[in-house]
Amino acid sequence: MPRGAFSDARSRVAQEIPRLRGVLLVGGEGWDDAELPGAVERAVPQVHWRTPDADHPVEVLLATADVVVTHAGQNALADVAAFGVPAVVVPQERPFDEQADMARALDDAGIARGLTLGATADEVAAGIREVLAGDDERSTGRAWARWCVDGAVDRAADVIEAAARGGVADLAAGTDADDLGGAVRGSRHGIDDVARAGVAERGVREAGGAARGVVEGGSGWPAATGAEAPALGDGTLQ
Secondary structure (H helix, E strand, C coil): CCCCHHHHHHHHHHHHCCCEEEEEECCCCCCCCCCHHHHHHHHCCCEEEECCECCECHHHHHHCCCEEEECCCHHHHHHHHHHCCCEEECCCCCHHHHHHHHHHHHHHCCCCEECCCCCCHHHHHHHHHHHHHCCCHHHHCHHHHHHCCCCHHHHHHHHHHHHCCCHHHHHHHCCCHHHHHHHHHCCCCCHHHHHHHHHHHHHHHHCCCCCCCCCECCCCCEHHHCCCCCCCCCCCCC
């Protein structure tokens, strides 16, 4: 066999084997280590990696992905959970270590492979291989069903009410519904605002007031924000 013929044949075969599809969710603030995504792509070449952009919407990529590497922001995780994609969660530096805690919780629950702050490309690559090689709920994505995306707004309101029993209702009882709506409008749109609106609405109802300023639209997004519900994966992953 001529020199190089074997390697050429191997390259042709490799090109004909369907590659796994992977998604890298970067988030609005980018990665703490800007070189990490590229290093991960090089470390796991058997996966064809994509990053959402104008030509490749996140919902389309997630719908066909075999694995996703994502930060631990709530919005990104909600998208991943909605599509049930096996995931490696790489937390980024955020106030109060919220992403580190989230990644640890997901890993402990067996929902996703959660790493620690400062994870290296080799550690991320090892997590990807672990997820792809497994056949349990985490590796198939079925474990995301336990994340329970549906009804999250009401459950968030329940948790907040339990943590501040009576406090929110007392505040709502002394606040006009329109003022409550204004407070929601003035806040940054996100899951925290949705939960806050849900709690405030309940407080107004309990106080016997009309919750004109805090009502939920058909999608669960509070109409009081004055904005339409963001489309899934609209590029505003936090």
